Amino acid sequence: MTTRTTRTTRTTRTINRYYQLPRFTGVDALRPAERELPAPGPREVLVRMRAWSLNYRDLMIASDTYGRTLTPGLVPLSDGAGEVADAGAEVTRWSAGDRVVGIFMPHWISGPATAERTAGALGGPSDGVLAQYVLFDQDALVAVPAPLDFAEAATLPCAAVTAWHTVVAAGQVAPGQTVLTLGSGGVSLFALQFAALGGAHVVATSSSDAKLARLRALGAADGVDYVRTPAWGQAVYEATGGGVDHVVEVGGAGTLPQSLTAVRTGGRISVIGVLADGDGVDPIAVVRKGITLQGMYVGSRDMFEDMNRAIERHRLRPVIDRAFPFAEAPAAYRHFAGRGHFGKVVITDT
Numbered sequence: 001m002t003t004r005t006t007r008t009t010r011t012t013r014t015i016n017r018y019y020q021l022p023r024f025t026g027v028d029a030l031r032p033a034e035r036e037l038p039a040p041g042p043r044e045v046l047v048r049m050r051a052w053s054l055n056y057r058d059l060m061i062a063s064d065t066y067g068r069t070l071t072p073g074l075v076p077l078s079d080g081a082g083e084v085a086d087a088g089a090e091v092t093r094w095s096a097g098d099r100v101v102g103i104f105m106p107h108w109i110s111g112p113a114t115a116e117r118t119a120g121a122l123g124g125p126s127d128g129v130l131a132q133y134v135l136f137d138q139d140a141l142v143a144v145p146a147p148l149d150f151a152e153a154a155t156l157p158c159a160a161v162t163a164w165h166t167v168v169a170a171g172q173v174a175p176g177q178t179v180l181t182l183g184s185g186g187v188s189l190f191a192l193q194f195a196a197l198g199g200a201h202v203v204a205t206s207s208s209d210a211k212l213a214r215l216r217a218l219g220a221a222d223g224v225d226y227v228r229t230p231a232w233g234q235a236v237y238e239a240t241g242g243g244v245d246h247v248v249e250v251g252g253a254g255t256l257p258q259s260l261t262a263v264r265t266g267g268r269i270s271v272i273g274v275l276a277d278g279d280g281v282d283p284i285a286v287v288r289k290g291i292t293l294q295g296m297y298v299g300s301r302d303m304f305e306d307m308n309r310a311i312e313r314h315r316l317r318p319v320i321d322r323a324f325p326f327a328e329a330p331a332a333y334r335h336f337a338g339r340g341h342f343g344k345v346v347i348t349d350t
Contacts, residue, residue, distance in 0.1 A: 175199030233261030
């Protein structure tokens with residue numbers, strides 16, 4: 001990004017409204033609160049947040065099933081977009097009014113994942129962004145892609161970057177490959193869109209003909225109803241003449257056995273989510289097929305910026321299921337927890 005002279009706008013607002021989790025007992029634990037507006041340090045940027053989005057990890061954090069040590073009073077959510085309201089004296093990357101979105105892991109700027117780079121993810125264990133004003137280090141932000149509004153941009157930091165890392169950066173999607181995506185959550189929809197942009201033949205699973213039709217409209221070439229076809233892994237294997245090249249696996253233990261059936265010998269399964277319960281997986285299937293089985297975890301700022309360039313070039317639009325106003329953030333959580341959404345659930349405050 002081009003370095004520029006920072007312009008700041010001092011806001012007269014003194015109260016910052018936000019949400020917190022005083023306890024971790026589920027989605028109904030979310031509570032509104034107020035505190036003094038923070039002032040940016042020398043390298044910090046104060047962002048007036050305009051939109052946020054929910055991820056499955058946010059439900060896990062609210063119910064203390066995320067497997068991390070969490071502090072009561074945590075500000076939730078990792079994903080949000082807004083505009084620069086103020087900046088410290090040493091900030092050179094941003095100016096007042098710039099449209100920005102925070103990165104999921106503030107310390108992962110480039111290079112491979114390390115313990116140091118992936119520490120302090122927003123929304124748990126570190127405070128997240130569900131506040132009207134949030135402080136970021138100047139290096140922990142990227143520009144909102146030109147075609148997108150704030151609500152669309154807020155869907156990107158976790159789900160979209162994870163999908164980009166999985167399909168493009170690590171998966172090296174190429175024309176003629178076959179990619180399998182599972183369901184219609186945020187990561188799966190972005191993975192479908194990115195794979196289709198890369199020229200792959202995308203097979204998608206879902207629970208109804210109506211959802212499969214929407215998945216085809218987004219770029220899926222084929223679809224399988226996993227309710228009507230419980231052995232969908234075998235169905236995909238047969239339909240593709242020997243299995244897919246790459247499975248974007250978001251279900252975890254509950255779906256991994258079917259994914260192992262669906263993938264070709266020498267293929268790849270990228271494990272992202274833990275949405276479905278299930279028994280342990282027999283590693284013999286991994287060995288016999290010579291499968292690359294890799295866990296994926298969001299991505300760096302460099303990946304985020306690469307992805308945004310592709311979004312701008314191809315004018316890709318994120319899929320939003322429903323938007324809730326900031327004052328109704330608990331309702332957004334409850335809607336998301338119902339798991340009937342298609343695409344991203346967002347919160348807005350414009």
